Amino acid sequence: MIKIIILGGGFGGIRAALDLNKKLTGRKDIEITLVDRNGFHTFTPLIYEVAMAHGTTDKNHPYHTELRSVVSVPFGDIFNNKKVNTVQAEIEKIDLTGKRIFTRGGEMLNFDYLIIALGSEVSDYGIPGVCEYAHKFKTVNDAIGLFDKIEELYDEGTEGKRQLPINFIIAGGGFTGIEIASELAVCSVHAAHRHKIFEKNCASIIILEAKPQMLNRVSDKDRIKIKRRLKNLGVNILENSRIEEVGSDWVKIKNDKKLKADLIVWTAGVKASSLISSTNNLKINEHGRVVVNSYLQLENNPNIFIVGDAIAFNIPRTNELVPQMAYTAVNQGRVAADNIARLIRGDNNLKKYIPGRCTTWVAPLGGKNAIAHVGGISFGGLFGHFAREVIDLSYFMSILSPGKAWGRFWKDLKVALKK
Numbered sequence: 001m002i003k004i005i006i007l008g009g010g011f012g013g014i015r016a017a018l019d020l021n022k023k024l025t026g027r028k029d030i031e032i033t034l035v036d037r038n039g040f041h042t043f044t045p046l047i048y049e050v051a052m053a054h055g056t057t058d059k060n061h062p063y064h065t066e067l068r069s070v071v072s073v074p075f076g077d078i079f080n081n082k083k084v085n086t087v088q089a090e091i092e093k094i095d096l097t098g099k100r101i102f103t104r105g106g107e108m109l110n111f112d113y114l115i116i117a118l119g120s121e122v123s124d125y126g127i128p129g130v131c132e133y134a135h136k137f138k139t140v141n142d143a144i145g146l147f148d149k150i151e152e153l154y155d156e157g158t159e160g161k162r163q164l165p166i167n168f169i170i171a172g173g174g175f176t177g178i179e180i181a182s183e184l185a186v187c188s189v190h191a192a193h194r195h196k197i198f199e200k201n202c203a204s205i206i207i208l209e210a211k212p213q214m215l216n217r218v219s220d221k222d223r224i225k226i227k228r229r230l231k232n233l234g235v236n237i238l239e240n241s242r243i244e245e246v247g248s249d250w251v252k253i254k255n256d257k258k259l260k261a262d263l264i265v266w267t268a269g270v271k272a273s274s275l276i277s278s279t280n281n282l283k284i285n286e287h288g289r290v291v292v293n294s295y296l297q298l299e300n301n302p303n304i305f306i307v308g309d310a311i312a313f314n315i316p317r318t319n320e321l322v323p324q325m326a327y328t329a330v331n332q333g334r335v336a337a338d339n340i341a342r343l344i345r346g347d348n349n350l351k352k353y354i355p356g357r358c359t360t361w362v363a364p365l366g367g368k369n370a371i372a373h374v375g376g377i378s379f380g381g382l383f384g385h386f387a388r389e390v391i392d393l394s395y396f397m398s399i400l401s402p403g404k405a406w407g408r409f410w411k412d413l414k415v416a417l418k419k
Contacts (some may be wrong), residue, residue: 094116
């Protein structure tokens with residue numbers, strides 16, 4: 001029996017598992033196993049909506065329960081009628097030499113081929129106070145925790161225990177940062193009203209970006225549109241403002257300037273899973289990512305592939321690292337699955353991974369407003385929001401049956417219509 005193990009049920013791992021199942025259909029000597037700490041795949045582009053569901057619920061019946069079901073796609077739905085086994089377990093150790101995976105539950109899994117698709121975790125860049133005081137934003141549980149924290153802040157505002165406006169600081173001016181800031185600007189009004197707070201300026205929202213300009217991968221024209229929308233929502237943007245330290249109710253930026261903060265949301269960056277750094281026989285670059293060849297293999301072990309946020313792969317035309325984004329992980333998952341299928345069939349003419357241009361992106365900007373860039377054309381407002389919905393549906397259709405994809409999409413749409 002040829003055993004293929006995929007570590008991680010994110011975008012790259014799911015795509016690899018589905019493609020391997022399809023490419024090796026009919027082979028009774030193949031066993032495909034996906035290992036993840038959860039029993040579901042998280043659709044991360046929508047987790048900010050879980051945190052910002054304040055306009056869709058009343059205080060006694062949090063709507064984020066249903067939202068959680070939108071962003072958490074059970075593996076049973078994805079791999080229904082597929083020959084893919086799933087193991088829900090925390091991975092403790094990866095033994096590349098012995099071709100073994102050890103879980104914290106004491107289980108050992110052997111493999112002939114391995115795809116490491118472990119994703120990433122929050123990086124604090126060694127900045128003092130981030131771990132202790134900043135609210136991380138990476139998982140569904142992080143989003144639910146943020147929802148509850150916002151409710152708590154407005155409870156305290158109602159009771160006179162906290163001075164208004166509530167000061168929110170978003171650390172990081174990437175797509176996640178602007179999504180949270182813009183949605184927060186919209187939902188904080190609903191949250192305040194539900195708590196009987198009717199002051200006009202009930203929230204102060206600041207985005208801190210360390211680089212000279214935010215969203216350096218988008219065009220100047222689109223960046224201007226995004227900034228204009230944020231400004232109209234009352235969001236302040238401080239670029240070239242690297243955070244030096246975080247306290248319980250403040251953030252210190254350069255020149256020892258301190259900004260008051262009731263809540264600090266950390267979206268400033270991610271790093272490869274800590275399992276990567278603890279695994280022997282991996283070549284790690286200065287960014288903590290694994291160096292792979294053009295086929296996404298380890299140079300010293302051609303049966304092991306790395307995909308997703310953990311890989312160090314430079315874009316030939318720019319020499320920049322491939323961005324840690326969902327679409328890149330999906331493409332890498334396809335290439336890794338294709339190459340493993342070829343190796344199993346005895347075909348050594350492997351497929352090279354060629355990073356695609358980032359021609360499609362969507363920046364949700366609060367409520368039913370977004371800016372979308374599709375096929376070289378940008379459009380905003382309600383049309384941008386509609387484009388995002390179509391892209392979401394397209395992804396669900398790629399991993400689920402049509403019926404389940406439409407059902408999940410309808411849940412998402414109901415949330416959007418309630419805003």
